[in-house]
Amino acid sequence: MNELARLDHEAFEAINGSLSNSFFDAIMPTLTDLHRSEVAVGLFTLIMIAWIYRVRKKAWPVLLGLALSVLLSETISYRLVKHYVSRPRPEFTEGVNVNLRTHSHSGKSFPSLHASNNFAAATFLSTAYSRAAPVFFLIAFIVGMSRVYVGVHFPADVIGGAIIGILCGLIVRFVLKRSKVT
Numbered sequence: 001m002n003e004l005a006r007l008d009h010e011a012f013e014a015i016n017g018s019l020s021n022s023f024f025d026a027i028m029p030t031l032t033d034l035h036r037s038e039v040a041v042g043l044f045t046l047i048m049i050a051w052i053y054r055v056r057k058k059a060w061p062v063l064l065g066l067a068l069s070v071l072l073s074e075t076i077s078y079r080l081v082k083h084y085v086s087r088p089r090p091e092f093t094e095g096v097n098v099n100l101r102t103h104s105h106s107g108k109s110f111p112s113l114h115a116s117n118n119f120a121a122a123t124f125l126s127t128a129y130s131r132a133a134p135v136f137f138l139i140a141f142i143v144g145m146s147r148v149y150v151g152v153h154f155p156a157d158v159i160g161g162a163i164i165g166i167l168c169g170l171i172v173r174f175v176l177k178r179s180k181v182t
Contacts, residue, residue, distance in 0.1 A: 004156070009096050011155040015148045016090070016099050024149060029102045032114070032146035062128045065176050066121055073120035073168040077111050077161060085110045090151055101150040112153045115144040115161030116168070123169025140165070 034040040052059040087110040091098045118140035126133035144158040 008154045008156045009093075012090055012148060013097055015145065015155065016151050017097060019149065020099060025101060028146045028149040031142060032102060032150050032152075034143075061176065061181050062125070064181065065124045065128070065172050068176075069120040069124040069165075069169045069172040070117045072172060073116040073165045074113060076168065077113050077116040077164050081111055081160070081164065082108045082113075087154075087157070090154055098151045100152075102152060105152045109153055110157045111161035111164055112144060112147050112157040113161065114147050115140070115153075115158040116165040117161075118143045119162040119165030120168040120172075121165075123166045124173055127169070127173045 030037070052063075086108050089105055089107075089109040090096050091100055091104060119137075122133075122136035122140040125136045129136075140162070144162060147153040147158055148155055
């Protein structure tokens with residue numbers, strides 16, 4: 001095993017095992033799967049409706065940029081990078097101790113789609129609402145870390161996803177700004 005893989009495995013075991021406590025055990029599986037929660041989706045929908053009502057026409061360029069950022073991130077991460085890297089998830093990696101705190105995931109590990117999509121969204125939203133940037137990136141960071149904590153991604157998967165997401169958010173912002181959409 002090369003040095004980077006060894007460090008990644010050690011960091012995984014530290015986050016997934018050594019940080020284990022009852023608070024994280026209760027909250028991280030919920031945070032990692034918020035998209036599966038009817039309450040979370042409902043609350044998010046209400047917030048979006050209230051925001052759209054409040055800013056009206058200014059909302060549409062931001063929603064377009066947000067959707068394009070996540071779509072680009074998802075496409076690059078899932079269709080290109082995951083296919084070519086083909087890294088197994090921690091639970092299917094020999095010699096790695098995994099505390100699986102969510103359902104078993106099929107598919108490949110690198111990059112984390114949760115991380116890439118959340119960082120793409122955080123990056124694009126930060127260009128539109130710079131004062132809220134720390135909140136957007138904190139949310140993306142917590143979601144990314146939750147993926148390691150629950151045992152479905154290595155830290156490098158999250159870092160790779162974050163880099164892809166940030167680049168996608170910046171590219172979409174650049175293109176929309178250049179085309180005078182935002």
